[in-house]
Structures are given as C-alpha cells and as structure tokens.
Amino acid sequence: MSSGAFHKIQKPLLLSIFVLGCFVTAFLMYYKPSTSWFNDLVKFSDSANPNHVFDTKKNYTNFTIVLVWLLPFGSTQKMDICSSVFNIEGCFITADRRFYNQSDGVVFHHRDIHGDLSNMPKLQRPPLQRWIWMNMESPSNSRKLPKINNLFNLTLSYRQDSDIPVPSGLLKETETLEDFVPPSKNKLVCWIVSNWNPNYKRVKYYQELQKHINIDAYGSAFGKYISNKDYNPTISSCKFYLSFENSAHKDYITEKLYNPLSLGTVPVALGTSRQNYENFVPGDAFIHVDDFKSPKELAEYLLLLDKNQELYLSYFKWRKHFVVKKPHFWVEHTCKACKYIRQHKEYRAINNLNEWYWG
Numbered sequence: 489m490s491s492g493a494f495h496k497i498q499k500p501l502l503l504s505i506f507v508l509g510c511f512v513t514a515f516l517m518y519y520k521p522s523t524s525w526f527n528d529l530v531k532f533s534d535s536a537n538p539n540h541v542f543d544t545k546k547n548y549t550n551f552t553i554v555l556v557w558l559l560p561f562g563s564t565q566k567m568d569i570c571s572s573v574f575n576i577e578g579c580f581i582t583a584d585r586r587f588y589n590q591s592d593g594v595v596f597h598h599r600d601i602h603g604d605l606s607n608m609p610k611l612q613r614p615p616l617q618r619w620i621w622m623n624m625e626s627p628s629n630s631r632k633l634p635k636i637n638n639l640f641n642l643t644l645s646y647r648q649d650s651d652i653p654v655p656s657g658l659l660k661e662t663e664t665l666e667d668f669v670p671p672s673k674n675k676l677v678c679w680i681v682s683n684w685n686p687n688y689k690r691v692k693y694y695q696e697l698q699k700h701i702n703i704d705a706y707g708s709a710f711g712k713y714i715s716n717k718d719y720n721p722t723i724s725s726c727k728f729y730l731s732f733e734n735s736a737h738k739d740y741i742t743e744k745l746y747n748p749l750s751l752g753t754v755p756v757a758l759g760t761s762r763q764n765y766e767n768f769v770p771g772d773a774f775i776h777v778d779d780f781k782s783p784k785e786l787a788e789y790l791l792l793l794d795k796n797q798e799l800y801l802s803y804f805k806w807r808k809h810f811v812v813k814k815p816h817f818w819v820e821h822t823c824k825a826c827k828y829i830r831q832h833k834e835y836r837a838i839n840n841l842n843e844w845y846w847g
C-alpha cells in the first residue's frame with residue numbers, strides 16, 4: 489500500500505477518534521462521578537498531553553515513577569518532558585495519586601504542606617519509596633514545621649549541600665562568542681519589587697541609595713505594576729538592576745540575579761556574600777553592595793560606569809564563554825529527583841530537617 493493510500497484511510501479514522509474523544513471528555517466533565525481518583529484524573533489530564541495521566545501503550549517496566557503529591561503553588565505543568573527537554577531518560581512524572589503505591593519517589597513542595605501534615609499521604613509507605621522534600625525559598629521565607637523531621641529521604645533545594653541541588657540558574661560553558669553588545673538602555677538603575685517589607689535590609693538600602701542616584705522602581709509599593717509581558721523588556725532597558733534578595737543565606741541566589749545576567753543588564757547584588765556569589769558566577773559579572781562602604785559610594789561608582797562605556801562593557805566579558813540557563817520550575821526539579829533516585833540506591837533518611845534548614 490502506498491503512503492498516500494495509508495493517509496486516505498488514516499485521516500477519517502483519526503478525525504473520528506478525535507471527535508469521539510471530545511464527546512467523551514465533554515460527557516465526563518459534565519457528569520463528574522464522586523470517586524476522588526476520577527476527579528484527579530479530570531483535573532490532571534490535559535487533552536494536549538495525555539501522558540499527564542498515563543499512556544496505556546507505553547511499557548513502563550523499567551521506568552522510575554515520581555509522584556508530585558502537592559502541585560507547587562497549585563500550578564499544573566507538562567510533565568512528560570524529562571527526556572525530550574532535559575535528556576533524562578526512564579522517568580515517569582505524574583500528579584495522579586493513584587500511582588502512590590507504585591511510585592519510587594514522591595515529591596513534596598514545602599510551601600504547600602499543611603503544618604499538621606493533614607494533606608500528606610495516609611497510606612502506608614512502600615518500603616523503598618523515597619520522599620523528597622522540595623523547597624526553593626530561603627529559611628527566612630519558609631514556615632518552620634516541627635513535624636517534618638524523620639519523614640523525608642532526600643532534600644531538593646537551591647542549597648549546594650542538598651541531595652539534589654537545583655540552583656535558580658547557572659552559567660553554562662559555550663563555544664567562544666562574539667563581543668557582547670548590550671541592548672539599548674534608556675534607564676540607569678532599576679528595581680522591580682513584589683514583596684515590600686520595610687524591615688528588610690534591601691528596603692533600607694534602597695531608601696538610602698535613591699538619595700544619591702535616580703532609580704526607576706516598580707511594583708505595587710511604587711504604584712507602578714509590571715505585567716509579565718513588560719518584565720524582561722523593562723530589565724533589559726536599564727544599565728543596572730538591583731538584584732536584592734529578600735534575605736541573606738548561603739547559596740540563596742535567585743532569578744533576581746540570573747534574569748538581568750541573561751538580559752544584558754549588570755546586576756547589583758545584595759544577599760549572601762560576594763564570595764558565595766562567586767561560587768556561581770564570575771566576580772566581574774556583577775557588582776556587590778558589600779564592595780562599597782556605603783550606598784552613597786555605590787551610587788558614585790554606578791555614575792562613573794554610566795560615563796565610562798569601556799568600564800561598563802567589562803561587566804559582560806563572561807558572555808564570551810558562558811550562557812545563562814534557568815531551570816524550568818518545577819518539572820525540571822522533579823526530573824532531576826527522578827534521575828537521582830535512578831542512580832542512588834543507598835538507604836538515606838533526613839532525621840533533623842529543621843536543624844539542617846533553619847538551625
């Protein structure tokens with residue numbers, strides 16, 4: 489049979505399967521049976537991505553199943569991309585709790601765990617199942633939950649001493665590139681802040697700094713809301729961006745640094761020490777507030793760089809050899825957790841998570 493004839497037969501068949509599928513979906517969404525597993529199925533299935541639930545034609549014999557028990561911040565994601573996007577093979581990521589008994593790993597996002605653990609699994613834990621604690625927020629911004637000790641097997645966080653460390657970005661080596669030409673700039677210093685807390689060091693620093701240099705500040709605290717669409721263009725239109733973290737903790741370096749780095753804007757870091765930043769990015773890729781005795785001296789230096797283009801451009805030297813990679817929250821994290829449990833079969837238990845994280 490020629491391929492043309494094949495198409496003649498297949499097309500109407502596929503069309504009728506599709507139409508039938510639409511009717512079935514519409515029917516099922518209208519008549520919601522009361523069984524909870526069914527609600528999960530409807531909630532997590534996605535017509536564009538049936539693997540959200542499972543692919544009945546696939547052989548999962550040698551697959552590692554990782555169940556996302558609590559959808560981070562309630563956000564659904566395409567979950568069948570470990571292999572296609574991150575080159576991590578043999579992983580089946582699901583949010584369908586019917587897979588609990590079969591799951592090799594179960595991921596729990598700290599922010600979504602109830603303090604009394606009432607939304608944690610009630611079923612007996614299979615003997616080899618790993619529970620993975622995931623948290624990308626700093627200890628200052630995470631609720632301490634006394635009951636989370638002696639529960640988890642692996643930690644996944646921005647911290648380098650986690651079992652599965654996932655920083656908010658990294659500089660990946662690339663073939664030598666042309667000299668970087670920053671995007672055109674019409675602002676000097678910018679800051680976008682969503683969480684304005686007058687007690688934060690960053691707010692006090694900003695208040696002092698803006699006495700000495702003009703800062704374009706955005707966010708509800710300034711009555712200047714920035715939409716998602718305007719976020720990147722705004723950052724790239726500034727010579728400098730205040731990459732001010734909400735708190736200072738070892739390795740706690742977020743997209744506040746990696747966004748301007750990737751957009752061609754020089755970050756001014758406030759958070760952990762310069763030395764710690766230099767574990768992740770070259771020392772001449774950013775300015776650190778601790779390099780100056782006072783906000784006034786920092787302002788003077790930024791004004792000097794504004795007049796000296798050669799000196800300003802020296803902050804982009806790293807771009808000859810590196811590109812910024814930001815992880816895909818949260819599926820990449822779960823794919824990495826899966827990869828870890830495929831490679832590590834040893835026993836492990838986290839008995840004092842509270843001490844490790846908040847101690």
Ligand SMILES: *[C@@H]1O[C@H](CO)[C@@H](O)[C@H](O)[C@H]1NC(C)=O
Binds near residue numbers: 547548549550
């Ligand atoms: C699934 O794959 C495994 C090997 O990974 C094989 O032993 C098994 O027979 C396969 N099952 C089916 C139904 O094809």
Ligand SMILES: *[C@@H]1O[C@H](CO)[C@@H](O)[C@H](O)[C@H]1NC(C)=O
Binds near residue numbers: 550578830
């Ligand atoms: C199963 O996966 C492991 C990696 O976890 C691999 O080493 C092994 O070859 C696979 N076995 C089969 C039958 O595909």
Ligand SMILES: *[C@@H]1O[C@H](CO)[C@@H](O)[C@H](O)[C@H]1NC(C)=O
Binds near residue numbers: 586589611612
């Ligand atoms: C899961 O395993 C437990 C025993 O550990 C059993 O009581 C329960 O019925 C199982 N659930 C499913 C959906 O298979």
Ligand SMILES: *[C@@H]1O[C@H](CO)[C@@H](O)[C@H](O)[C@H]1NC(C)=O
Binds near residue numbers: 616617619639641839
């Ligand atoms: C996982 O941690 C729990 C709680 O500490 C422990 O009971 C369990 O044996 C550990 N399992 C594995 C496979 O490491």
